[in-house]
Amino acid sequence: MNFLIYRDIHNIVTKIPQSLMKIAFFAPLIIALTACTPESHPFGSQSISYPGDEQISSALEAQLVNDPHSAAARELIQSLGGDKGKLRYTIHRVISRGGGSFEAHYDAVLVMGQPGEQSLQALYARMIPDDEKAKLPDASLAAYSGWLNKHAETLKKNSAQQAQGQALSDTLASLTKCYGEAKPGSEVVVMNGLGALLLPERRGLYAEKLAMPNTEIRCLPA
Numbered sequence: 001m002n003f004l005i006y007r008d009i010h011n012i013v014t015k016i017p018q019s020l021m022k023i024a025f026f027a028p029l030i031i032a033l034t035a036c037t038p039e040s041h042p043f044g045s046q047s048i049s050y051p052g053d054e055q056i057s058s059a060l061e062a063q064l065v066n067d068p069h070s071a072a073a074r075e076l077i078q079s080l081g082g083d084k085g086k087l088r089y090t091i092h093r094v095i096s097r098g099g100g101s102f103e104a105h106y107d108a109v110l111v112m113g114q115p116g117e118q119s120l121q122a123l124y125a126r127m128i129p130d131d132e133k134a135k136l137p138d139a140s141l142a143a144y145s146g147w148l149n150k151h152a153e154t155l156k157k158n159s160a161q162q163a164q165g166q167a168l169s170d171t172l173a174s175l176t177k178c179y180g181e182a183k184p185g186s187e188v189v190v191m192n193g194l195g196a197l198l199l200p201e202r203r204g205l206y207a208e209k210l211a212m213p214n215t216e217i218r219c220l221p222a
Contacts, residue, residue, distance in 0.1 A: 048096050051198065051205060056104050057089045076220070077110060079122055080179070080190075084113025088187065100200040103210070107192040110219070116182030117141055120175060123221065126147055150171055153169055171222045179221035188212040190219045 064070050064087070072189050077087060093105040112119070123146035125133065136143045150170060155165025195210035 018180070019205065037137070050094050050096070051102060053089075053091045053204055055067030056091050056094070056106070056196075056198060056207075059205040060089050060104075060196060061087070063196070063207040075213065080117065080119045080188075080220075081110050081112055082184075083182075086111050086113070087190075090098045098198070102198040102205075104196050104198055104207075105190070105212070106194050106196070108190050108194060110188045112179075112182050112184055112188065113185050114184055116179030116188075118184075120145070120181050123175070127221075145172070145176075167222050174219065175221065188219050190217070194214050 064074065075097040077085060078119070081087075085205055088109045088111050090107040091104060092111055094105070095105075097103055119146060121139075121141040124141065125139070128136075128144060130148065133144075136147060148168065150187045152165045152168040152172065155161040156170065158165075182188060193212050193214040193216050195212040195215075197210055198205045199208065200206075
């Protein structure tokens with residue numbers, strides 16, 4: 001090698017700070033240990049395409065409509081919400097489970113299609129035996145509510161039926177609080193802490209209900 005060229009190279013190398021020399025030497029080792037390459041990142045270079053709230057809600061609605069075991073729930077929703085009432089789902093969290101499946105955590109909200117007093121009147125009418133309803137002075141909410149509260153107190157006086165009577169009293173108090181002043185268009189949370197597994201299918205997403213430890217039933221008869 002030409003002496004002048006060797007000298008120039010030597011001068012350049014000796015001027016490189018030792019810290020940079022160390023970085024250059026250890027860089028391959030650091031990369032190997034930390035795997036800090038785009039390809040080996042936990043999520044890789046591919047981003048997960050999460051479903052939107054509307055997609056999730058559509059899957060949950062389809063599950064409610066098509067599930068034969070949900071007939072009673074659908075009837076109760078119509079009774080409480082009225083003909084124009086509907087369920088809305090508030091999505092809180094969506095977790096990727098791999099393979100295009102997701103776990104959704106959500107609440108069920110009833111959008112009222114009629115005044116709450118009308119809903120309670122229809123519901124209480126179904127809770128009272130026909131022969132007892134025939135003895136009432138009228139078919140008003142006050143008459144129905146009065147009979148049910150009196151019946152609850154009667155049950156509580158019997159030690160064998162005390163728990164049943166207390167449950168009825170608690171249900172009546174809860175329903176009055178939830179629907180007593182509800183107006184058409186207002187929203188009532190009927191269940192929170194719900195969960196569903198969302199699976200891909202040709203038409204979109206298929207929802208399977210999950211048993212969640214913190215599910216709470218609110219504003220529904222016990």
